[in-house]
Amino acid sequence: MRTRIILLGSTGSIGNSALEVVRRYPDRFEIVGLAACSNVEALKRQCAEFRPRCAAIVDETLAREATARALDVEKLYRGPEGAQALVEEEADIVLAAMVGAAGLSPVLAAIRSGKRVALANKEPLVSAGALIMSEARRMGVPVLPVDSEHSAIFQCIEGQRSEDIHQIHLTASGGPFYKRDRASMNGISPDEAASHPTWDMGRKISVDSATLMNKGLEIIEAMWLFDAALEKIGVVIHPQSIVHSLVEFTDGGILAHLGPTDMKFPIQYALTWPERVRAPMARLDLTSMPALTFAKPDFSEFPCLRLAMEAARRGGGAPAILNAANETAVEAFCEGRLPFLQISEVVEAALDQVESPNEITFDTIMEADAAGRRFARAFIDQAGVRV
Ligand SMILES: NC(=O)c1ccc[n+]([C@@H]2O[C@H](COP(=O)([O-])OP(=O)(O)OC[C@H]3O[C@@H](n4cnc5c(N)ncnc54)[C@H](OP(=O)(O)O)[C@@H]3O)[C@@H](O)[C@H]2O)c1
Numbered sequence: 001m002r003t004r005i006i007l008l009g010s011t012g013s014i015g016n017s018a019l020e021v022v023r024r025y026p027d028r029f030e031i032v033g034l035a036a037c038s039n040v041e042a043l044k045r046q047c048a049e050f051r052p053r054c055a056a057i058v059d060e061t062l063a064r065e066a067t068a069r070a071l072d073v074e075k076l077y078r079g080p081e082g083a084q085a086l087v088e089e090e091a092d093i094v095l096a097a098m099v100g101a102a103g104l105s106p107v108l109a110a111i112r113s114g115k116r117v118a119l120a121n122k123e124p125l126v127s128a129g130a131l132i133m134s135e136a137r138r139m140g141v142p143v144l145p146v147d148s149e150h151s152a153i154f155q156c157i158e159g160q161r162s163e164d165i166h167q168i169h170l171t172a173s174g175g176p177f178y179k180r181d182r183a184s185m186n187g188i189s190p191d192e193a194a195s196h197p198t199w200d201m202g203r204k205i206s207v208d209s210a211t212l213m214n215k216g217l218e219i220i221e222a223m224w225l226f227d228a229a230l231e232k233i234g235v236v237i238h239p240q241s242i243v244h245s246l247v248e249f250t251d252g253g254i255l256a257h258l259g260p261t262d263m264k265f266p267i268q269y270a271l272t273w274p275e276r277v278r279a280p281m282a283r284l285d286l287t288s289m290p291a292l293t294f295a296k297p298d299f300s301e302f303p304c305l306r307l308a309m310e311a312a313r314r315g316g317g318a319p320a321i322l323n324a325a326n327e328t329a330v331e332a333f334c335e336g337r338l339p340f341l342q343i344s345e346v347v348e349a350a351l352d353q354v355e356s357p358n359e360i361t362f363d364t365i366m367e368a369d370a371a372g373r374r375f376a377r378a379f380i381d382q383a384g385v386r387v
Pocket of ligand 1 (some may be wrong): 008009010011012013014015035036037038039040053058083097098100101103120122123132146147148198199201202203204263371
């Protein structure tokens with residue numbers, strides 16, 4: 001029996017890497033559903049090659065155009081609810097690789113329909129980790145990490161007792177502006193911010209890596225995935241991006257996960273778990289890799305990391321507000337409406353001024369997300385004139 005996969009965000013960076021993995025194992029994997037937001041041409045090519053039964057186009061207007069109607073699938077779902085409906089289709093695993101908190105409803109729907117979820121889309125877990133993980137426990141379905149750091153941690157702790165974990169060390173490359181002082185970052189352009197030194201990724205996560213917000217989001221992601229307290233998770237700057245993360249145990253032993261900077265490795269592991277399958281990708285050559293270095297992060301140069309940890313500490317709806325404000329600010333930065341250094345200002349103001357719900361339900365999280373976005377948009381309308 002082949003593993004039947006529904007892939008959300010198939011036209012993105014993770015989506016394309018996932019399809020490369022699937023392409024290499026036609027006897028092992030079958031694509032039964034693909035979802036994209038706006039890149040209908042790419043989705044059409046993917047449908048022609050992988051022959052899924054169903055597809056979804058999230059952008060309602062584009063979904064009604066001729067190219068979309070020409071998609072060769074039995075069922076085409078349209079609009080923001082389309083991805084949610086798609087995950088109800090018969091499948092073994094849903095690979096969530098869309099970007100942003102918009103992934104929350106489809107991820108919850110996938111879990112509630114009893115499917116394993118391979119999660120690249122970290123924002124829903126940041127905003128609503130309590131909901132997602134409690135639903136996964138209730139349904140008895142695993143949430144498998146795809147993010148390279150979390151896949152590394154997952155692999156280091158498999159077979160270990162949680163009480164034996166002393167500290168999780170998340171590695172961070174430091175992004176393109178590592179060692180640059182904050183004053184020199186003022187006129188940074190979206191292209192500069194998106195050119196990551198070691199990973200080739202989508203635009204939003206690349207900018208998050210440049211502000212180090214990505215590492216902050218990953219701390220919250222790790223708290224939920226591994227049921228770990230904030231104090232048990234540390235960040236270490238490792239510019240070579242070869243050690244994907246480390247776990248230190250109570251007896252002083254440290255297990256590290258090493259690998260090439262290629263997302264196909266963690267994607268493949270999430271899709272074949274608990275098995276390991278010989279990978280055709282280029283391997284790490286231990287004797288020719290650079291010296292591995294580790295350093296402490298500088299919280300003063302990268303306030304987003306501090307802010308994410310503050311949101312994690314506050315809990316409740318604070319992480320949802322942080323995430324919503326950050327998504328809004330990054331979008332404004334990419335559109336040239338906000339200077340790079342003001343991304344953290346928007347997030348900080350939202351975190352301080354938007355009221356956070358204490359009770360966590362789907363509705364309160366959606367409200368916190370909407371309030372965070374509203375606040376950030378108003379703040380940017382005033383701040384953006386300084387670009
Ligand atoms: N890239 C990486 O190496 C990497 C590593 C670890 C984790 N992640 C996480 O994986 C997720 C995807 O990252 P990425 O780099 O692959 O992003 P990306 O290249 O920007 O791709 C995003 C995908 O999501 C779709 N999409 C956009 N808005 C959507 C919406 N509102 N609803 C549903 N789908 C939507 C896009 O469709 P269209 O293109 O058709 O508009 C595209 O397929 C992010 O959460 C990121 O943090 C990425």
